[in-house]
Amino acid sequence: METTKPVLDIRNLSVSFRTGKTEVEAVRDVSITVQPGQTVAVVGESGSGKSTTATAVNRLLPENGRITSGQVLFDGRDLATLTEREMGAIRGAGIGLVPQDPMSNLNPLMRIGDQVAEALEVHGRARGKAARDRAVELLDMVGIPDPARRADQYPHEFSGGMRQRALIAMGLACKPTLLIADEPTSALDVTLQRRILDQLDALTDEMGTAVFLITHDLGLAAERADTVAVMYRGEIVESGGARQILGDPQHEYTKRLLRAAPSLTSVSMVAEPATPAGDDLVRVSGLTKRFSIRSARGGEPTEFTAVDDVSFSIPRGLTVSIVGESGSGKSTTANLVLGLETPTAGTIEFDGVDVAGLRRKEMFALRRRVQPVFQNPYASLDPRYTVEESIAEPLKVHKIGDKRSRRESVRKLLDQVALPAAMAERLPHELSGGQRQRVAIARALALNPELVVLDEAVSALDVLVQAQILELLGELQRELGLSYLFISHDLAVVRMISHQVHVMRAGQIVESGTPDELFAAPQDDYTRELLAAIPGAALQA
């Protein structure tokens, strides 16, 4: 073992948050070493303390958080003991940051070029025109086309991927020796995620910058990092070489994480189709939806085709998935099937009846048979409704039963989604993300629907919770004979739950088949690209 001086040496770090009068320890006795030029990944689910560890390093903890013990050695100094002023000189210059969400991490009122140049200016690396020129160079380096023009634009004129590139340019502007990348691509589509991570790798290699990577994705960590540390409930439970951790996990939690991670193990958890072919609950043909969008300078609106001549069917009791990236038209398709949007052309037949011909009352009756579960379990439950009120609401709307029988139904539904009956009185903010999504599923099941439309229903959940919810969905399908329309951006998840998969791109279905067919022998280039972009895919071999 060579004895180079590490760039970052975290020794027995503990961090606490004060809420009210109590102090909660979020990070406990964490030690991590990052060698020059190395990439070290910290993996964990939300609440594991991984992001807190990262923010403690450059001392950007929220006001109620503080380092209670331990050292953060960077460049021979203990960052934990520096004054705010001394920290200011290190932030950006010695330690760069690439934050998580590109949509919220740029100042909306400042030109992109100015924001990059500011990183240089505050450290006296360049001023005025020179800073601007360097900013344009940096934007060019991170792969932003036409950088001189784009530098004068504002964040809202940038796409998510372009913003993330700009943030990378900002983080690397002063050629720091350490870059903290906190879930740098989690908000992006998989194919884009891969391109941006490649770019980040190339740049940090070139500059010799060490990377402290925070991610929830074990596959991604294994693929990108030299060393992986797994965090669970504020502690590091296991750390070591990436391949070693994947190949021979020691800690129980790591093993569970590995089993649950769809990107790595993705095996089908659905039974073989039980119903004979031909018994379709939903038949969609030639479905098209166009939106008119207001053009920038007033004038005539232009048309945008979100869904373009899409046809598929959903057999009774099976799961049909639509997979695609943002803007592919998959969610619009879901909304059309739910009857939340009216198609521009094409037909949707539900149980042999053309939905378009239905009158209001019949449409209302149809809604009972088709229920949605949406992505964000934090937003789709009314914060002032108790769990019971949320679940009982559809029953009330459709005037089913009286107060007592509804209460009984709620109890049964909670049981079905494996939540204790005592949950009925809770409010959403008292529940975890997984529990909320279970409530949302219970609410969808309240009306005994035949079809449940799941629009990115597990995307916001941690892998372990995600695996539990997918399992629950599978059980419910077998018990109740439900059909699912499963919308997702994640091919690996889709593989676990679907009987049939359609890959959508730019409003069209580019490839269809069973999950195994798609994974084993993808026909379309785009499908191949999606598959290759699954983090950790290369490591499976």
Next chain:
Amino acid sequence: MLRTIARNRVVKRLAAALLTLFGVAVFVFVMLRAIPGDQISANLGTEAAALTPAQRAALESYYGLDQPLITQFFSWMGNLLTGNLGFSSRAQASVLDLTLAALPVTFELAVLSILFALVIGIPLGMLSASKPDSLRDGLGQTVGLAGLSVPAFLLATMLLSLLATWFGFNPNGRGFAPLFTDPLLNLQQMLLPALVLGFGIAAPIMRTTRTAVLEVRSDDFIRTARAKGVPPRRLQLRHVLRNALVPIVTMTGLQFGYLLGGAVVVEQIFSVPGIGRQVLLGIQQKEYALVQSTVLVIALTFVIVNLLTDLLYRVIDPRVRS
């Protein structure tokens, strides 16, 4: 072509503004006439009862009060379009001339008051927000609360009498000096009313600033800016305050518009011949033309200030521009 014009946002805004003004015109026209009494009884007082029906009819026809309301309304509207705002028999001057004299005075007072309010409100709001629920926050909030709850007439009379008795400072007692004839005396005369009004308006501005700054400070991009190494002062000004500016500008615009309506009480106490006083005198004299036209002018300035506020958003926020 016509549809394109109709869809244009500027055209839409102007149309909405005209509609608002028309609504105000109808409202003030009706309300004035809903109050018992008219110009004749207001002029003559109890002697109005002694008028013979013929005399009364003659006066009514002189003031045009014998016409049907609808005719009165549209003849007023028609006159407005030709620039004739009516005539005040009390002041023996045209309403246009009166307004042109009073409006700049009110405008000056409004600008000074807003300046005071901003100078007090914004730093105080930022100070409060810099450490919420601390001593300084409590102090800031108390000052804000005082501004909201101490009535302007109380503060105004207190200042006026205390300064006059203790220091002999009473510039307002010397007859109003217009800005351009005696700027020094004018500014002295404007000082107290602007302070009183500014103090009252500083409170909502302080509160808006505090809330907006607190909200922006918790935004992700602030943390990212700190991670770049942006020092505190630059962070406060370039990142926090600029982003907090939109709600502050909204509040300031609203308050400014309200001030342009004439701070009747304060103008009265400090004998400032502004637009608020003009309306008050008009109402006392039941001078329909004077009140109607002046209120409409006030509404017009309010609408213009609102439009300017919207334009200011476009300067501040590039997202509004596109």
